[in-house]
Amino acid sequence: MKKIFLLTFCLAAFFTLDGFAQGAYVPFNRDYYHMLERYEILDGKNNPSFHTGFKPYRRDHVAAFLDSLSEADISRSKADKFNFNYLSNDNWEFISGETEASKKPFLKHLYTKPADFYHYRDSVVDIHINPVLYLAAGFEPGIDEMRFRNSRGIEIRGSIDRKVAFYTFMTSTQTIFPSWVKDFAEHSGAIPGEGFWKRYNETGYGFFSARAHLSFNVTRHIEAQFGQDRNFTGEGYRSMILSDFSNPYLFFKLNTKIWRFQLTNLWAQQTADIFFDNQGRPTDKIRYPKKWFAMHRLGVNLGKKLNIGIFESIMSDQFDWNYLNPIIFYRWVEHQGGSPDKLMLGTDFKWNMTRGMQLYGQFALNEFVFTEFFELEGENSSRNKHGIQVGYKYIDVLKIPNLDLQLEYNQARPYTYQEKRPFQSFSNYRTPLTHPLGANFKEAIGIIRYQPEFLPRLFATFTGMYQFYGDDPSEEVNFGKDVLKNRTVTNTGKGLYGHYIGQGVENTVIMGNLNLSYMVKQNVFLDLSHSYRKRTAEDLSSPESTNFTQFSIRVNMVRNDFNF
Numbered sequence: 337m338k339k340i341f342l343l344t345f346c347l348a349a350f351f352t353l354d355g356f357a358q359g360a361y362v363p364f365n366r367d368y369y370h371m372l373e374r375y376e377i378l379d380g381k382n383n384p385s386f387h388t389g390f391k392p393y394r395r396d397h398v399a400a401f402l403d404s405l406s407e408a409d410i411s412r413s414k415a416d417k418f419n420f421n422y423l424s425n426d427n428w429e430f431i432s433g434e435t436e437a438s439k440k441p442f443l444k445h446l447y448t449k450p451a452d453f454y455h456y457r458d459s460v461v462d463i464h465i466n467p468v469l470y471l472a473a474g475f476e477p478g479i480d481e482m483r484f485r486n487s488r489g490i491e492i493r494g495s496i497d498r499k500v501a502f503y504t505f506m507t508s509t510q511t512i513f514p515s516w517v518k519d520f521a522e523h524s525g526a527i528p529g530e531g532f533w534k535r536y537n538e539t540g541y542g543f544f545s546a547r548a549h550l551s552f553n554v555t556r557h558i559e560a561q562f563g564q565d566r567n568f569t570g571e572g573y574r575s576m577i578l579s580d581f582s583n584p585y586l587f588f589k590l591n592t593k594i595w596r597f598q599l600t601n602l603w604a605q606q607t608a609d610i611f612f613d614n615q616g617r618p619t620d621k622i623r624y625p626k627k628w629f630a631m632h633r634l635g636v637n638l639g640k641k642l643n644i645g646i647f648e649s650i651m652s653d654q655f656d657w658n659y660l661n662p663i664i665f666y667r668w669v670e671h672q673g674g675s676p677d678k679l680m681l682g683t684d685f686k687w688n689m690t691r692g693m694q695l696y697g698q699f700a701l702n703e704f705v706f707t708e709f710f711e712l713e714g715e716n717s718s719r720n721k722h723g724i725q726v727g728y729k730y731i732d733v734l735k736i737p738n739l740d741l742q743l744e745y746n747q748a749r750p751y752t753y754q755e756k757r758p759f760q761s762f763s764n765y766r767t768p769l770t771h772p773l774g775a776n777f778k779e780a781i782g783i784i785r786y787q788p789e790f791l792p793r794l795f796a797t798f799t800g801m802y803q804f805y806g807d808d809p810s811e812e813v814n815f816g817k818d819v820l821k822n823r824t825v826t827n828t829g830k831g832l833y834g835h836y837i838g839q840g841v842e843n844t845v846i847m848g849n850l851n852l853s854y855m856v857k858q859n860v861f862l863d864l865s866h867s868y869r870k871r872t873a874e875d876l877s878s879p880e881s882t883n884f885t886q887f888s889i890r891v892n893m894v895r896n897d898f899n900f
Contacts, residue, residue: 358552359396359430360493360503361561364568364580365894367795367853370785371419372398373571374740375405377731380691381640387598389635389645389684390591391568394501394551394559395493398423399430413737418792425858426451429462450858463494466859468507470893474886476515481539483886485511489545491892503563504548507893512540514884516869517898524766528900529566531583531607531765547584559591567602569633569647571686571696573781573799574746574771576723577647578631581772581900582764583607585629590662596637601662604629608653608759609820610766627759628652629769630659633684641688651678653759678702678760682722692732698725700770702752718816718823718835723748723770738787748775750806750816750835754823761819768819772900776817777805778837795853799899803847806840809875815840843873849899863888863895 362368369391376383386393386401402424412420421436428435428449441448449455454465468491474483489507496502513521518539520528527533527543536542549563565584569577587604608625631649638644650659682700689695702721709720727744752775753762762769773779782800806815814821815828816835828839851865863886870881888895 358495358499358501359394359399359427360495360501360551361392361394361549362398363505363547363894364392364566366573367797367895369393370740371423372401374731377688377694377729378692380688382637382643382688384596384637385593387593387635387643388571388686389569389598389643390600390633395427396430399427402427403432414789415738415787415792419787422855422858425449429457460497461494462498463492466491466892468505468893469891470888472886472888474514474884476882476884479515481512483512483514483884485509485888485896487893499552501551502549505546507545509545510536510540510542512536514867514898515882520900525610526583526766528581528767528772529583531767554590557592557594559593561589563587570684570698570725571694572698572725572727572744572746573742573783574725574744574779576698576700576725576746576748576770577682577684578649579770582767582769585764598635599662600633600635602629602631603660607765609761609763625759628655628659632662643686645684646682647684648679648681650680651755651760651762653757678755678762680762692730694729696727696729698723700752715833716835717833718751718830719832721749721752723752723775737789738785740785742783744781745779746771746781747778747837748773749837750776750839751823752816753819754816754821756822756824763819766820773803773805774817774819776815776837776839777803779803793855795855797851797853799849799897801845801847801899803843803845804838805843806838807843807873809841813840841874843871846870847899849897851895851897853895859892861890861895863890865897867898
């Protein structure tokens with residue numbers, strides 16, 4: 337019975353569908369979403385109907401936001417006009433005005449619109465079909481074997497009766513990762529963002545990707561989505577609340593928008609910790625264990641510039657009907673039922689302080705003891721578990737069109753996302769649900785994006801990163817970084833106090849990535865990137881450093897940067 341709650345909830349909502357045009361969700365892509373969000377920052381105030389705190393966005397909402405920009409007092413560069421045209425073409429079925437038709441359709445019926453290989457639209461059915469391709473070749477000094485990626489697939493989206501929107505994405509991939517990504521996969525037994533894999537030759541990986549969802553309106557102000565995908569909370573490059581680093585999972589989501597408020601409810605079934613053999617494969621062929629995740633976030637626009645969100649999320653090793661209540665306080669449910677489930681709560685914000693500048697941040701609290709949190713009883717308690725993010729965005733730096741800067745600081749104290757009971761850590765298929773490092777770290781990120789006026793099809797992005805974290809000297813010792821370990825079994829020789837960020841084996845990572853992407857046609861990109869990564873650690877006799885250069889061709893796929 338507990339395994340059909342998502343389907344039951346979805347069907348109950350389905351039969352109350354309201355008659356408004358529906359749009360599938362735009363896959364979360366940091367470059368794409370930055371194009372959208374920079375318009376709001378340039379305007380210097382929040383769009384009342386376009387909340388950005390929970391991603392991804394629906395295409396009809398993106399189109400409505402683009403339509404609203406025609407009335408906004410925003411000076412636009414040539415690159416901005418190019419981006420506006422690109423985004424409008426990408427969501428053309430919902431744009432109120434005219435959008436481009438292809439100048440040279442292929443075989444009369446293919447690519448009649450720049451964004452669609454094939455589309456068909458009448459009063460009942462709206463369907464858009466596109467090929468998916470990612471071919472990449474890369475090289476690391478001192479390694480003879482070429483790093484590569486070969487992904488092929490299909491993407492389909494559309495709607496039925498303008499009431500139910502659908503989206504599906506399928507690819508098959510064979511790849512050989514850069515050395516640090518391979519080390520992560522071998523250690524965790526999971527591919528970042530994908531989870532399950534099979535061995536390809538001796539050093540590569542093969543995996544099949546599939547994401548799909550249905551979306552519809554329950555009423556004029558309540559939207560629903562049911563599917564298998566990832567979600568992201570916040571305005572940052574990272575998220576300390578819920579990120580897209582783990583693999584897709586089954587979920588049901590409700591968005592309720594009334595006046596200045598948006599309430600987002602998310603219920604998900606995720607994959608619990610799996611035991612692996614020495615090949616990184618599950619030891620058994622039985623069904624993987626499941627766990628249950630519930631989250632709600634209330635976001636509100638306070639005035640025209642400030643948005644504040646408060647959230648609560650819970651991870652449980654067993655299904656509990658109490659968590660289906662969309663407006664209940666989870667902590668009360670825990671107290672009433674004697675539940676040991678893993679609870680996280682906190683807040684996030686964005687402040688469009690002036691035209692072209694935005695401050696944002698997050699605070700995620702896992703455990704709170706007043707006297708220990710404020711160090712009235714003892715310094716650095718292991719129960720003082722929280723994550724912090726502070727960020728700054730500056731659009732059109734020094735009035736240079738389309739030169740954008742983003743600065744971000746993240747940290748998480750030891751043991752923040754761990755738990756003492758099995759299957760309750762904030763993880764999904766052995767990968768963190770929030771930050772790639774797990775916990776016990778400090779991180780500073782700087783991102784510079786530039787799109788030249790004379791060549792708006794070229795996108796240049798530089799990402800610089802500094803990380804400091806404490807690792808475990810062995811599997812038996814737990815200094816608080818690995819989210820899969822039991823927080824009560826540490827073997828560190830420490831008691832309740834004296835825990836600090838960086839405890840254990842100190843590691844420092846310095847990384848820089850420069851990427852040049854050229855849009856040949858709508859959603860067809862040529863990429864040239866170079867990454868430099870250097871790791872120093874107490875247990876290394878000399879630093880580990882590597883350079884990785886890659887060239888790729890992408891069609892309707894998100895670029896992979898490996899910035900961790």
